[in-house]
Amino acid sequence: MRQRLKDVAERAGVSVKTVSNVVNGYVHVRPDTRARVEEAIAELNYRPNLSARHLRKGRTGVIALAVPELDIPYFAELARYVVIAAAEYGWTVLIDQTGGRREQERVVASGITDHLIDGLIFSPLALTAEDLAGLDGTPMVLLGERVEHGPADRVVIDNVTAAREITSHLIQLGRRRIAAIGSQRTDEGASARLRLAGYTDALRAAGLDYDEALVAPAPAWHRADGAAAMRDLLTSGVRPDAVFCFNDTLALGALRALHEAGLRVPEDVAVVGFDDIEDGRFSIPTLSTVAPDKEQIARLAVELLANRLDGDRTAPAKALSAPYRLELRESTQTP
Amino acid sequence: MRQRLKDVAERAGVSVKTVSNVVNGYVHVRPDTRARVEEAIAELNYRPNLSARHLRKGRTGVIALAVPELDIPYFAELARYVVIAAAEYGWTVLIDQTGGRREQERVVASGITDHLIDGLIFSPLALTAEDLAGLDGTPMVLLGERVEHGPADRVVIDNVTAAREITSHLIQLGRRRIAAIGSQRTDEGASARLRLAGYTDALRAAGLDYDEALVAPAPAWHRADGAAAMRDLLTSGVRPDAVFCFNDTLALGALRALHEAGLRVPEDVAVVGFDDIEDGRFSIPTLSTVAPDKEQIARLAVELLANRLDGDRTAPAKALSAPYRLELRESTQTP
DNA sequence: CCACGTTTCTACAACGTTGTAGGCAACGTT
DNA sequence: AACGTTGCCTACAACGTTGTAGAAACGTGG
Numbered sequence: 001m002r003q004r005l006k007d008v009a010e011r012a013g014v015s016v017k018t019v020s021n022v023v024n025g026y027v028h029v030r031p032d033t034r035a036r037v038e039e040a041i042a043e044l045n046y047r048p049n050l051s052a053r054h055l056r057k058g059r060t061g062v063i064a065l066a067v068p069e070l071d072i073p074y075f076a077e078l079a080r081y082v083v084i085a086a087a088e089y090g091w092t093v094l095i096d097q098t099g100g101r102r103e104q105e106r107v108v109a110s111g112i113t114d115h116l117i118d119g120l121i122f123s124p125l126a127l128t129a130e131d132l133a134g135l136d137g138t139p140m141v142l143l144g145e146r147v148e149h150g151p152a153d154r155v156v157i158d159n160v161t162a163a164r165e166i167t168s169h170l171i172q173l174g175r176r177r178i179a180a181i182g183s184q185r186t187d188e189g190a191s192a193r194l195r196l197a198g199y200t201d202a203l204r205a206a207g208l209d210y211d212e213a214l215v216a217p218a219p220a221w222h223r224a225d226g227a228a229a230m231r232d233l234l235t236s237g238v239r240p241d242a243v244f245c246f247n248d249t250l251a252l253g254a255l256r257a258l259h260e261a262g263l264r265v266p267e268d269v270a271v272v273g274f275d276d277i278e279d280g281r282f283s284i285p286t287l288s289t290v291a292p293d294k295e296q297i298a299r300l301a302v303e304l305l306a307n308r309l310d311g312d313r314t315a316p317a318k319a320l321s322a323p324y325r326l327e328l329r330e331s332t333q334t335p
Numbered sequence: 336m337r338q339r340l341k342d343v344a345e346r347a348g349v350s351v352k353t354v355s356n357v358v359n360g361y362v363h364v365r366p367d368t369r370a371r372v373e374e375a376i377a378e379l380n381y382r383p384n385l386s387a388r389h390l391r392k393g394r395t396g397v398i399a400l401a402v403p404e405l406d407i408p409y410f411a412e413l414a415r416y417v418v419i420a421a422a423e424y425g426w427t428v429l430i431d432q433t434g435g436r437r438e439q440e441r442v443v444a445s446g447i448t449d450h451l452i453d454g455l456i457f458s459p460l461a462l463t464a465e466d467l468a469g470l471d472g473t474p475m476v477l478l479g480e481r482v483e484h485g486p487a488d489r490v491v492i493d494n495v496t497a498a499r500e501i502t503s504h505l506i507q508l509g510r511r512r513i514a515a516i517g518s519q520r521t522d523e524g525a526s527a528r529l530r531l532a533g534y535t536d537a538l539r540a541a542g543l544d545y546d547e548a549l550v551a552p553a554p555a556w557h558r559a560d561g562a563a564a565m566r567d568l569l570t571s572g573v574r575p576d577a578v579f580c581f582n583d584t585l586a587l588g589a590l591r592a593l594h595e596a597g598l599r600v601p602e603d604v605a606v607v608g609f610d611d612i613e614d615g616r617f618s619i620p621t622l623s624t625v626a627p628d629k630e631q632i633a634r635l636a637v638e639l640l641a642n643r644l645d646g647d648r649t650a651p652a653k654a655l656s657a658p659y660r661l662e663l664r665e666s667t668q669t670p
Numbered sequence: 671c672c673a674c675g676t677t678t679c680t681a682c683a684a685c686g687t688t689g690t691a692g693g694c695a696a697c698g699t700t
Numbered sequence: 701a702a703c704g705t706t707g708c709c710t711a712c713a714a715c716g717t718t719g720t721a722g723a724a725a726c727g728t729g730g
Contacts, residue, residue: 052686
């Protein structure tokens with residue numbers, strides 16, 4: 001049977017409130033009283049009932065992180081850093097999987113978790129600004145560019161510049177027929193749109209023509225999609241000498257398809273990705289990529305949430321930018 | 336401002352309890368009353384306060400999944416299936432990261448999450464049976480073999496047989512100098528010990544000598560450890576013609592090290608792993624592996640927890656076994 | 671038309687916690 | 701000696717919900 005403050009109080013011969021004061025570190029408790037209470041706590045192995053505490057205080061000490069899929073490495077790595085950053089604020093993180101489905105995302109945003117959580121860090125794939133409008137509820141921080149003019153705080157990275165830089169790197173290597181993998185309909189992929197913009201910027205700056213045949217769409221950004229898109233590019237006869245994949249899993253799929261086609265990377269085709277997931281450091285060849293500072297993204301998101309919780313809930317939404325760097329590895333560097 | 340039952344009750348002109356009855360689907364409510372209440376609920380956008388509900392009911396509807404690291408693909412994939420399986424019981428899953436550190440695992444086991452969770456699914460790396468002894472608290476299901484004679488329900492797979500089968504596969508391919516990567520001190524790696532046992536079983540059954548020089552330890556089971564262990568094997572001069580890595584990330588690291596050494600897989604060295612993570616289906620070459628049925632593992636774990644919650648909490652601990660199969664891919668099959 | 675069971679609804683208490691208000695000593699100051 | 705201040709502690713109420721007990725309204729069969 002679980003012990004309550006009352007049980008501890010009886011054992012220590014004090015009032016319930018005094019035990020509560022000891023548990024909460026209230027200063028005005030005589031040392032010997034404190035000792036007696038602490039002894040009773042230890043003997044009964046008392047631990048507070050969080051539901052009751054939170055009912056009373058109005059805070060739960062739990063925040064949620066909602067991501068499309070946990071087994072997408074980027075999100076798993078991000079989740080790890082969010083858990084670590086949240087721990088510094090004494091928060092527990094509840095992780096929600098939306099599957100990237102708009103309906104599920106809407107449910108999460110409108111607070112399926114109800115009064116269980118104090119705040120939400122949210123990486124939406126399908127949600128729109130309208131879905132978010134008129135949310136009275138839980139403070140929220142959005143990750144990524146999916147919802148650009150919503151009412152919530154955001155953490156982003158400069159996708160356009162990053163995409164331009166990694167594409168320019170390919171151009172500096174002497175590549176001229178640079179394909180892109182991962183374009184999506186504008187209404188579904190904000191990241192795709194921004195990375196495509198950076199790609200075309202870089203081509204234009206170098207005086208290269210934009211060739212639509214070199215841009216391959218990908219319905220999702222999984223390995224299988226990357227492999228399929230690469231195969232399409234190879235069979236269509238456009239003969240790329242480099243590929244910019246809009247994320248690393250696409251790139252790993254593309255590497256696989258190039259391997260199956262008997263092409264060498266980077267000699268025949270240079271490949272770059274985006275995200276810097278662990279796999280890309282050990283793939284064959286290792287993968288050049290844009291490495292967003294995930295630790296920083298997580299930290300900023302948690303800080304924004306903390307400010308929102310403790311500060312002004314009606315202040316205008318802020319967008320913070322996290323740094324990134326280029327990680328150049330074997331898939332672009334001839335040994 | 337958040338709405339309460341009381342607000343809805345006033346608006347609908349009924350008692351608080353009637354609103355509660357409507358919310359909980361109690362049958363004896365007149366249709367027109369029900370309609371009035373539901374209208375009021377919709378107008379006020381009422382959602383129940385879970386802390387209060389749980390304080391009253393003694394259940395929270397939240398279970399925790401504790402894993403060493405979320406960015407280890409095996410655990411990420413497992414987490415995904417646990418979330419899905421738990422959803423069928425109406426449970427939310429709170430994911431905890433222990434980092435595999437014994438202290439943190441002990442905290443989780445003894446209930447850091449306190450009254451917040453109804454039960455715990457736990458994949459311990461460092462915990463011992465003693466740490467678990469005398470836990471009065473939360474029902475728990477353990478994953479894996481780390482704690483073999485503890486007081487809690489468990490879901491396991493038959494590691495010894497699986498390891499024997501995948502090793503036998505290497506032997507059938509004609510390999511004779513089969514290395515193993517991933518051995519650990521017995522007090523830290525129960526999985527390692529069982530998989531090593533299966534490996535030696537297979538060698539013995541085929542009349543091959545067990546050569547200690549062919550068994551490489553790995554402090555952790557990450558890609559970097561696999562690569563380092565493989566390099567050690569190659570420089571030590573034992574010249575293996577096959578490697579059984581005790582998990583897939585080790586194997587991916589080993590593939591990388593073999594590639595760097597200029598050796599071909601599978602022609603020079605065949606490689607197998609364990610876990611069947613997504614990466615192994617797209618690596619170069621694709622990875623042969625033991626594929627535990629993760630969906631089934633998750634489902635069984637959730638079912639065990641459900642039985643424990645609804646049924647007899649003092650019934651003896653059960654251990655269920657989940658199926659697996661061999662996935663044979665390029666890293667053992669010459670084209 | 672009455673007795674009785676069923677339906678529909680309500681009042682009250684309780685879940686375990688903490689904020690508020692206040693009481694009682696002990697102390698120092700006038 | 702009277703007073704205020706401080707330290708230490710307690711009683712009470714409230715957070716929002718639901719189980720229990722029971723009251724009122726309704727329907728049915730005699």
